[in-house]
Amino acid sequence: MSYRNPLIILLSMAAVLLFAPVHATDPEDLIDYRNSVMRAIGGHSAAAVAIVRGQVEHDEHLPHHAEALVTTTRMIAALFPAESAEGDTDALARIWEEPEAFSAAIANTEQAAEAFLTAVNEGGDVGSAMRDLGMSCRSCHEDYRARR
Amino acid sequence: MNTQRVVGLLALLLVSGAQAADEERIERGRYLLHAGGCITCHTVDNAEPEDFLAGGRALETPFGTFYSPNITPDPDTGIGHWSDAEFITAFRYGRAPDGKRYYPAFPYSAYTGIKDADLLDLKAYLFSLEPVDRPTPKHELSWFAFRIGMIFWNWLNFEPGVFQPDPEQSAQWNRGAYLVRHLGHCGECHTPRTWTGGLDTSNHLAGNREGPGGDRVPNITPDRNTGIGRWSESDIEFFLDIGMLPDGDFTGGSMGPVISDSTSHLTTEDRRAIAAYLRSLEPLPSVLD
Numbered sequence: 001m002s003y004r005n006p007l008i009i010l011l012s013m014a015a016v017l018l019f020a021p022v023h024a025t026d027p028e029d030l031i032d033y034r035n036s037v038m039r040a041i042g043g044h045s046a047a048a049v050a051i052v053r054g055q056v057e058h059d060e061h062l063p064h065h066a067e068a069l070v071t072t073t074r075m076i077a078a079l080f081p082a083e084s085a086e087g088d089t090d091a092l093a094r095i096w097e098e099p100e101a102f103s104a105a106i107a108n109t110e111q112a113a114e115a116f117l118t119a120v121n122e123g124g125d126v127g128s129a130m131r132d133l134g135m136s137c138r139s140c141h142e143d144y145r146a147r148r
Numbered sequence: 149m150n151t152q153r154v155v156g157l158l159a160l161l162l163v164s165g166a167q168a169a170d171e172e173r174i175e176r177g178r179y180l181l182h183a184g185g186c187i188t189c190h191t192v193d194n195a196e197p198e199d200f201l202a203g204g205r206a207l208e209t210p211f212g213t214f215y216s217p218n219i220t221p222d223p224d225t226g227i228g229h230w231s232d233a234e235f236i237t238a239f240r241y242g243r244a245p246d247g248k249r250y251y252p253a254f255p256y257s258a259y260t261g262i263k264d265a266d267l268l269d270l271k272a273y274l275f276s277l278e279p280v281d282r283p284t285p286k287h288e289l290s291w292f293a294f295r296i297g298m299i300f301w302n303w304l305n306f307e308p309g310v311f312q313p314d315p316e317q318s319a320q321w322n323r324g325a326y327l328v329r330h331l332g333h334c335g336e337c338h339t340p341r342t343w344t345g346g347l348d349t350s351n352h353l354a355g356n357r358e359g360p361g362g363d364r365v366p367n368i369t370p371d372r373n374t375g376i377g378r379w380s381e382s383d384i385e386f387f388l389d390i391g392m393l394p395d396g397d398f399t400g401g402s403m404g405p406v407i408s409d410s411t412s413h414l415t416t417e418d419r420r421a422i423a424a425y426l427r428s429l430e431p432l433p434s435v436l437d
Contacts (some may be wrong), residue, residue, distance in 0.1 A: 042396030049392065053382065090400075131390055137398040138391035138407060147363040147401025 030084035034091075037075050044068045045137070048116075052130050062126075066117040069133070073113040076106050090146040102144065109136040170272065177273025180266050182413035183331040184259070188405045189216045202226075202280040207253055208361060211345060212289030214253040222279035235271045236264055241308050242298075249298035251287070252305070252345065261311035261330035305346030317428075324425025327418060332410070337365045337402065340435050354432040360402040367434035370427050374434035384423035385416065 048065040050056045085096050095102050112133040119129035181187065190201045203218040221228040227235070234245040242256035243249060250256055311330050313322040328334050339347045340356045354375070359365035367375040376384065383394045388411035391399045399407065411419060 039396075042398075044396070045392065046394065046396030049386065049396075053386065055382070134390035134392050134398070138400075138404060141391075141398040141400035142404025142408070145400040147359075147365070147399070147403065 024083070027083050027087045030079075030081060031087050031089045031091075034079040034084065034089075037072060037079055041069065041072045041076075041137075044072065045134070048130060049134075052126055063117075063120050066113075066120040069113045070110075070117050073106075073110050076109065077103065092144050092146055095144050105136075105140045105143065109133070109140065112136040173269050173272045174276045175273075176266075177269040177271070177276075179413070180270045180331065181273055182410050183327060183418070184262070184270065185332060185406060185410040186219070186270075187409040190219050198280060200280075201274070201277065202282045203284050204282065209253060210290075210358060211251070211253075212287060214251060214287045214289075215285040216253075217284040218280060218282050219274055220277050220280040221275045222281050225281055225283045226279055227274065228279055230271075232268055232271065236267050239267055240310070242302065242306065249295055249302065251289075251295075251298065252301065255333040255336045257306045257347070258330050258333035258336060260306075260308045261326070263310055266331075301344065301346070304344055305342075318424075320421045320424050321428060323418065324421035324423070324428075327414075327422050328425050332422070334368070337363075338368050351432060351435050353426075353429065355434045355436045357436060363401045364436055365402070367432065367436065368426055369429045369432045371431035371433055374437055375431060376426065377431055381420060381423040381427060384426060385419040388412070388414070388419045388422060389416075 044065045047058075048062060048069065051058050051062050051065070080091065080095055080102075082096060085091070085093065112129075112135075116126070116129040116133045118124060119126045187201065189205055189207060190203050192199050192202075192205050201219050203216045205216045207214040207216060218226040220226040223229045230238075230245055237243050238245075238250070238254075239256060239259040239262055241260070242252070242254065311326050314325070317325075335347055335353060337359045338353045338356060339349075340351050340354070341358070342348050353368045354371075355367035356365040369375045370377040370379075372378055379387070379394055387393060387399070388407065390412065391404065391407040393399065411422075414422075
C-alpha cells in the first residue's frame with residue numbers, strides 16, 4: 001500500500017480537521033449563549049414563583065426548579081468573558097470595569113439560590129427565600145444591565 | 149390623692165399621648181417618603197448613611213443637569229427653616245419659600261395632588277431626621293432653561309390642585325389613582341414629553357424614549373401587545389414588590405431604584421391598588437414602536 005493513497009490522505013485531512021483545536025468562539029454566539037442561560041434561569045424563576053404564590057398546583061415540581069436554579073446560577077460567572085463585552089448585548093461595560101464587585105454580586109445570587117433550595121427541601125420560609133433570590137437578581141440587573 | 153398629683157398625672161398622660169401621636173405621624177411620613185419616591189432623587193448613588201436625603205444627585209435631562217437639593221432639616225443648606233405653609237406651597241404650586249419657581253425636575257405637576265395631611269406627615273418625618281450641613285451644587289442648564297420661562301411652562305403644562313376622588317370608582321381604584329398619578333409620579337418617566345418638556349397627556353403612561361439616563365421606558369397601559377395587558381393584577385403587584393417580570397426576567401436600569409427605594413416598601417394592598425388602577429386605563433400602543 002502506497003503512502004500516497006488518496007484515501008489515506010483524505011482521511012488524515014479529515015482527522016486533522018476533526019481534532020483541530022476549536023477556534024475562538026464568535027462573540028455573537030457567546031452573547032446568545034449567555035441570553036439562553038439567563039432565559040433558563042428566568043424560566044425556572046417564573047415557574048417557581050407561580051408555584052410558591054399558589055397560581056398553579058405543581059408543588060411536586062418545586063424542588064426541581066430550585067435544583068435547576070442552583071445549577072444555572074453557578075453558570076453565571078462563566079457567561080461574561082471579555083470578548084463578549086461588545087456586540088448586540090444589554091450587558092453594561094461596568095461588568096468588566098469592576099470585576100470584583102461583579103463577582104461578589106454573582107456569589108450573592110448563587111448563595112440565594114442555595115438558600116432557596118434548602119428552604120424548599122427542609123421546609124423553611126420558602127416565600128422569603130424566593131424573595132431574597134429575586135432581590136439578588138434585580139440588584140444585579142439594576143447595576144449591570146441596560147434597561148429594556 | 150391630692151389635686152397636684154392628679155394634675156401631674158393628667159399632664160403626663162397628655163404629653164405621652166402627644167408623643168405617641170407624633171410618632172404615628174412620623175411613621176406615616178416615612179411611608180409617604182417611600183410612596184413619593186423621594187429617596188431615589190434626593191440621595192446620591194452608593195450612599196453612606198450620612199448622605200440620606202442630603203441631595204446632590206445629578207439628574208440629566210434634555211434641558212441640562214439638575215442637582216437635587218438637601219431635604220434634611222438643616223436650617224442653612226436644607227429645609228429646616230420651612231413652615232408648614234411653605235412646605236405645602238412647594239408641592240402644590242411648585243414654588244420655593246423665596247417665591248422662586250421650581251423646574252419640573254421636581255415633579256410638582258404630579259405632587260400637586262398630594263393631600264395637605266399627607267404633606268404634613270411627610271414634613272414631620274423629614275424634620276425628625278438628623279440635619280446634614282451640605283450645600284446643593286448649582287444646576288447646569290441649557291440656555292433655554294431659565295426660571296422666568298417657568299411662568300410660560302406652568303401656563304402650558306401645569307394645573308395645580310389636590311386629588312379629587314372619582315365617586316363612580318371603588319376606593320381601591322381611587323387609592324391606586326392617587327398613588328400612580330400623584331405620589332408615585334409614574335408618568336414623569338412612563339409618559340413621553342412634548343417639545344416644551346410637558347407630559348404628552350394623549351399618551352399617558354404609553355412609554356417614553358427619553359427616560360432618565362437615556363433609558364427607553366416601557367408602556368404600562370394594558371395594551372396586550374405592547375403594554376402590560378397580559379399581566380394579571382397579581383403579576384403587577386409582585387413586579388412592584390421584587391422587580392420580576394411575568395417571564396422571569398428582572399427589570400434593570402432606572403426602574404431598579406424605584407423598586408428598592410419605593411414600591412417594595414409599600415403594603416401589598418397599596419401595590420394591588422396601583423395594579424387595579426393601571427389595569428383600568430385605556431390600552432394605548434407603545435410610543436417606543
